Amino acid sequence: MEEIREVDRKVVERISKWAKELLEKAKKEGELYLEVPVRSLSNVIWDEEKGILRMGERVARRSFLNIAHAKRFLQTVVVASAIKSLVEEGVTTSLRDVFYRVKFTIPGTRENVVDDQKESDKAIEDLETMLGFVREEFHVFSKGGKGHVAGPIEIEEHVFSPDGKHRVVEVDCTNVGMGGWAVPPIAEPERVKIKKVEAEFVLVIEKSAVWTRFHEDRFWDEHNAIIVTAEGMPDRATRRLVHRLHYEHGLPVYVLTDADPWGWYIYSVYKQGSINLSYLSPQLATPPSKFLGMTVSDYYDFGFPRTVQIKLTEQDVKRLKELRRYPWFKRKEWHAEFDLMEKKGFKMELEAASSKHWRFISKEYVPAKLEAGKVLP
């Protein structure tokens, strides 16, 4: 529990120091301003060697006395104050709550500090980059309840309560029910401790219903693996956990999604994160993760019946074109798959495996792919 307190102490100190410096600079330089790292695409750099997107060095100056900047300046300061109270009170909450907390009318005016959640979200992103913390360390999450885990891993959750009743909860993920261990909304090291990992790899499964197939079949036991799902687009906590399993425990990460541009994009999010939040890549992304399936090649290699084909939509074709431009998809293996999908004109879902037999996906398809090392970078 002391670790949460320690991070909290650092956050509060950093916010106070930052606020003091603002005022001191204002006295010395006669101008009240922020220097915010630029998060737009123009300041994103593809680091070929590390295989991550990262933020460049560009910084924008936001002056209180510039009429175009004044409101964002104010928003940043009000949100900083809200976060300070959150951390001091030991409360953890959602982006939506922060929005309502700072959505008040500026005294003496008819103007609100924020009118749209995007504004408070952006202020939090500004503070993350300026102060060097992730929003989870500010006690703020987006949505919880997406991630589910099973397999040979022991977790210790440190649960802090604002009223002072702290708990340490131990979870053995080989001894969980059919829902698995529910990944909490924040999976930072001071809250989620990975005590023991006996698994050899991590299998991330796009869809929770398919994850249930692997869980019921005890795939984690037979293959000594940790199985993870976050039902579609993963939340940050699940990505953070996968990242930590790779970097803290050296586990290879394999990702299993539908054979469609949306599924492949989900792989891309686990692997690299989103371009607009590239500053988070060092905490959230797992660039060495590999794509296990599905692909249109699998359709031919495994002899799936024609009935599983789903015709590509115009939007799919458009999305494929976008994927081709992502730096980490600029590999010949991926372009061959993009070409094949476009040429054949169909996509395929994970559940298509049930056309063979109920357990084909967990008992034959995935084991065959793993054994043959048939993965994409």
Place this chain on the structure above:
Amino acid sequence: MEEIREVDRKVVERISKWAKELLEKAKKEGELYLEVPVRSLSNVIWDEEKGILRMGERVARRSFLNIAHAKRFLQTVVVASAIKSLVEEGVTTSLRDVFYRVKFTIPGTRENVVDDQKESDKAIEDLETMLGFVREEFHVFSKGGKGHVAGPIEIEEHVFSPDGKHRVVEVDCTNVGMGGWAVPPIAEPERVKIKKVEAEFVLVIEKSAVWTRFHEDRFWDEHNAIIVTAEGMPDRATRRLVHRLHYEHGLPVYVLTDADPWGWYIYSVYKQGSINLSYLSPQLATPPSKFLGMTVSDYYDFGFPRTVQIKLTEQDVKRLKELRRYPWFKRKEWHAEFDLMEKKGFKMELEAASSKHWRFISKEYVPAKLEAGKVLP
């Protein structure tokens, strides 16, 4: 574990007997046909006394030799066979998997058994009503991973594996992490045993992020309650669990949603279920549940600031009109709330409570409503 086996045995027997009877009747009567209880609105009865929707007595005859019925007849039989194999093999799976399993081309034709998941879903509904089982007893679920629970309740999950390694998992929901106990995709009594309940009531919270507020604040401890969320529209397993907590353990159920027509509809789903699946009401609905909040009256009673108001959309107004026609909303208390919302022209989210202070909702709003007994029927 024997109990799952016992239900399985009954399902397989029932399907076999049903198939045999079809053939015997065909021999005797010279016609192959099904008699399927009608599930359309015209055969739904509002049972005022029990406060539930239930299916009427009307039955439709579906003949194999009637060209308009032949395909649905075939679909029902093929799906019945798929379910039999599922239960015999001890496999649990999703509606989507069943769809792919029965989506094959009828030999000698260019026609598929099904082309759309709606067709296999409807066949399963036919079998539920004809055979008198719920689809969970057929080992079929829709999506898992929605429900999360914390509080003074002890659960024993009986986890069956098709390869024969059964597990019994014990969960003390006062000793779970910040994600809570993840409700499994199927919460039937043979799989989820409620071992011990010390709580005095159940609080169902629409949004998982708000549920996290109650969990972190140990509301379950302070108020001796079980807190449940299913992030928006609940899945069947979560509704089943709430139903069982009420009917097996006598706990009052309170529901907390946004003050908007969508949130109120979610309350309606917990309380009554959907009109089209009224045959499930006896298993899934909890008609005596009460609505704790939010309402537009609360806005005035608790003095929320104007900034939390969200203007009603045209769709909201339309939805309100629909809600007015539901039999269980035909109470003067509800109509007063509908009137007030329409007159004032705004709705409000649960997170609006944070405009007061971070813990207002769990520490003041809900306790005040509970104490004053300010609930809607």
